[in-house]
Amino acid sequence: MRYEVRVIGSAGQGSILAAVVLATAAAEEGLWAAQTATYGAAMRSGVSLGDVVISDEPIDFPKTTELDAVIIQSQEAYDDMIKGKPVRLDPECSENDADVLVNVKPGALVIVDEDLVQCDLDCNMYRVVSAPIARTAAEGLGRRQVMNIVALGVFQVATTLQFDGKPLISEESFLKAIEKSVPKRFIDLNKTAFLEGVKIGKEALQKA
Amino acid sequence: MAKLELKYGNHACAEAAVLAGCRFYAGYPITPSSEIAEKMAELLPKVGGAFIQMEDEIAAMGAIVGASFAGAKAMTATSGPGFSLKQENLGYAFMTEAPCVVVDVQRGGPSTGLPTQIGQQEIMQSLWGTHGDKLIPVFYPGNVQEIMVETIRAFNWAERLRTPVVLLLDEVLGHMRETVDMEQFTPDRIEVWNRKKPEVPPEEYLPYKPGEDDVPAIADYGTPGYRGHATGLHHDYTGFPTTDPEMCQELIERLIRKVKRAQPELEKNEEYMLDDAEVAIVAFGTTARAARTAVQLAREKGIKAGLLRVVTIWPSPEETLNRLAKHVKAILVPELNMGQYVLEVERCAKGEAPVYRLNRANGKIIYPGEILEKVEEIVKGGK
DSSP: OEEEEEEEEETTSOHHHHHHHHHHHHHHTTOEEEEEOOSSOOSSSSEEEEEEEEESSOOSSOSOSEEEEEEEOSHHHHHHHHHTSOOOOOTTSOGGGSOOOOEEEEEEEEEEETTTOOOOOOTTTSEEEEEOHHHIIIIISSOGGGHHHHHHHHHHHHGGGTTTTSOSSOHHHHHHHHHHHSOGGGHHHHHHHHHHHHHHHHHHHHHO | OOOEEEEEHHHHHHHHHHHTTEEEEEEOOOTTTHHHHHHHHHHGGGGTOEEEEOSSHHHHHHHHHHHHHTTOEEEEEEOHHHHHHHHHHHHHHHHHTOOEEEEEEEEEOSTTOEEEEEOOTTTTHHHHSSSSSOOOOEEOOSSHHHHHHHHHHHHHHHHHHTSEEEEEEEHHHHTOEEEEEGGGGSTTTSOOOOOOOOOSOGGGOOTTOBOTTSOBOOOOTTOTTOOOOOOSSOBOTTSSBOOOHHHHHHHHHHHHHHHHTTHHHHOOEEEESOTTOSEEEEEOHHHHHHHHHHHHHHHHTTOOEEEEEESEEESOOHHHHHHHHHHSSEEEEEESSSSSHHHHHHHHHTTSSOEEEEEOOSSOOOOHHHHHHHHHHHHTTOO
């Protein structure tokens, strides 16, 4: 089993941190994981992404080539993915400098923010899951910054669509991963954010 | 049962160094190696070690040689431009037989090149960068788990042979987070070697008189009664300069011989699907991971491909490469430079099989599909 995920969003949305938490959760689950990102995270502008490869055996090629899931956090990121052009990661880099574009597998999970991303993908080709991720973070939790972790909650539930009703990684593993990956004073907030994500994820699956 | 933990490549290198007994780090930050220094600054004070940020890479290399003379296991880490600056003192460490580990996290070169992107352009420099004849062990791991294994191995061989050892990483390895089976690194699982101490009383002590293994038992500086002298000049057993031709020839031959004779033990490769292979890929580091996937893709298409992943880059696996060349129809060497290790593979193949290249030096990795394409081309009898 080789499972590839990309978390992509605008600068400052925490896409790379989400990828780190996801990879840590995979390790907690007893799976092998490799997490890569193009160096030089975008802090102020541009699109930023974190990639994770998960496997039940040691991983050969550590970069993504065929995505099983994409978490898209902003319109800008969505446009970049859909346009089929290489993602421009750093304002100082030209398009040619960016990583080659990877394929999104047919049947892949595409998780998008209901309010932030206008998604017109073919739902027969991809399993599109649209949920109010940023709104839940901002209104429900009072911290828009945790939208990346809310998104992971949605992802956790959505993987049941791909693995016969079981998630790829358990809630417990994600919660442990959050404890290991975020500063102490934000652990509770992030755990709540994750669980809220699970909740809206379930609702979104029922709607779909 | 594996105990999987997610680790950042550069941090894994620092953690393993401490496990191997490293207690001194001097460095000057440079992308993509800075996180090694960062982690060492955090770890060393906790184990009674010392971390110092020097004014530049030259001074940092000098500092670790000094720490090594004083008995500490010492390390520095850098990338291309810094590695160039370290060359003079790297040669000094080789000549004065100061055990130390120099990590080079390769980025795109030459010069300041591509600071945030991958390269494999120091394959030749790692051995030949400093002037004069020499043989330095150079290791190049292929994943984060192996970064830990090879860092420990680098320290062990540095101690046993009293030589600098170069550990090559690359930007992708250094900046990647990956699961590591930490069960493999418990104190009872890892092997740690230490340098030998003089067995003679101070009045009979000759610091540079070699033992049967060609390695001298030099006392740590400050050991009461044992007086030492070190110089980059050719020297005799006392450590003081000499121009005696016999002594000079004997010295340089011994320095190379002590590494060369350990070659069978130093050699480390991973063979993958080579038994019936017709096309062998020879690769290392991140590129070898793409090559391994390419082998699987080729096999799915009915092409008998295999991989020899070289971990000990220098001394090169001369015999193994020669045997490989006799065994296969063609060899492909993909590397993120304009053709460096391919020269060594060609030399060792001695014309037994044609050797093909796949080169890139623009900061981008080689993808499995690209290697597959090249393999298909070779099989079809193209170039």
